[in-house]
Amino acid sequence: MYDFKNAPHRKNQGCIKWDKADVLYGCGVAENLLPMWIADMDFAVAPPIVAALQKRVQNLVFGYDFLTDEYYEAVIGWMKRRHNYEIQKEWITFTPGIVTALHMAVNSVTEPGDEVLMCSPVYGPFFGAATDEGRVLLDVPLHDEDGYYTMDWDAMEKAVTPKTRAMLLCSPHNPGGRVWTREELEKLDAFCEKHNIFVIADEIHNDLVFSGEHIVYGNVSEHAKMNCIICTAPSKTFNLAGIQGSNILIANEEVRKKFQAQVAKAHASANVFAGPATIAAYNEGEQWLDELIDVLRGNCQYFVDFIHEHCPELKVRMNEATYLMWLDCRGLGMTEEELGKWFAEKVGIAANVGSWFGQTGTCFRRLNMACPRTFVEDACQRIEKAVKELRK
Incomplete structure (x- = not known):
């Protein structure tokens, strides 16, 4: 059994994912973004x-x-x-x-x-x-x-x-x-x-x-x-x-x-x-990987189920592979620029901008689920809170 519940401390360690999130996705206003963008994992590597x-x-x-x-x-x-x-x-x-x-x-x-x-x-x-x-x-x-x-x-x-x-x-x-x-x-x-x-x-x-x-x-x-x-x-x-x-x-x-x-x-x-x-x-590393896949599958399914239940304005499908969720935000009626500002100022999540993947990705966001479940839960709560504010 390996530890996939805790994340090694990565802030102020020269880590792109954690130390560059505010600069690249914060628009100069968000200081406590939850980094769910660049595709590496917040897990310690296998002991071997x-x-x-x-x-x-x-x-x-x-x-x-x-x-x-x-x-x-x-x-x-x-x-x-x-x-x-x-x-x-x-x-x-x-x-x-x-x-x-x-x-x-x-x-x-x-x-x-x-x-x-x-x-x-x-x-x-x-x-x-x-x-x-x-x-x-x-x-x-x-x-x-x-x-x-x-x-x-x-x-x-x-x-x-x-x-x-x-x-x-x-x-x-x-x-x-x-x-x-x-x-x-x-x-x-x-x-x-x-x-x-x-x-x-x-x-x-x-x-x-x-x-x-x-x-x-x-x-x-x-x-x-x-x-x-x-x-x-x-x-x-x-x-x-x-x-x-x-x-x-x-x-x-x-x-x-x-x-x-x-x-x-x-x-x-x-x-x-x-x-x-x-x-x-x-x-x-095979045993470590097999346990990891179960954790990643669970994180992705949790995110999908939560969004479907609490944020119908957004759309996401359970992925067949990768720990990367492709979130369709077009239902919010925002431009790409407005969506970026909303994620930074209201949601508080650093997520990959959809248009980076081509014009067909405009108003999508890619979110990284390779992290402890508590991070995923935090992300879901942030998204739900921000969506509720839009409904007022």
Whole structure:
């Protein structure tokens, strides 16, 4: 049994989530915002990871390290046990974070001027991974059926052109919380084969599934395996974002060589803590993770039930994966600017602005439920109180 009822103190520790909340979301007026924005967890990491890092610190030297065979075996074993995806050591390329990898992936499979397809609302850095690299963004919004997102196949078919060379896929989906079904992914694979589109799949939330089954995109078909880049990491799963370690899986040798050339050019090597932390997480962290998932599922369901019962002006669906709730605030009748001021001054919660995920996210807020239940309860009370004031 692990402690998911208490949160380590993070204020005034150089923590982005806690120390930057007032600056970024307080509009200069809120001093006691409850930070529920940036996607890390307010839980202590699994004890085996702490022990591994303590052991590494005791080495007393922090020079250049390399990733050992034990590291690669841990990644291979995890993907096999948890996702039934058999990979080879040479498929794995380390990068210091997935956002960095997305840029490198786009450069590996497209040329400047090519179109990169994505479906919003979607994780904000997806947009820059295309436009910052001189590619043309092709945004085809997801179909929204009362908060349940699906791919709009007709719109995608009409939008793509011979210049559409890649697609950025968020799986599981952030911020919508969808777990794409095998049927959906098979349809996507057929679509991409028809149009010769290479898939770059951000699967960083692949371990945090509450319902359904996460299907690794490369497991859909042999075509998918050879025409995709799979981006994975222990960072969301085990609360290791600050360790900056990701594992990019590429079966296609030609694409892999292009990707690795960019990694080498950027000197994007592992820091001294990435290896020990990842090995401990993947080899000894499963029991901790299984307990965590129950806690996260409970937090998300509590939030959904509370909003449905007490704040009918707002809409939210129970997510299938991720600890991120996508709150539809359009029923309040506010502009995005007014909503931001209301959250800061009246609600007192720092939540991700919906438009950061694309224009289809306007007047939504993304809230992080990876915290003790008392935080979730506090958030619910703050929202209810502020909504009641609007009714007067």
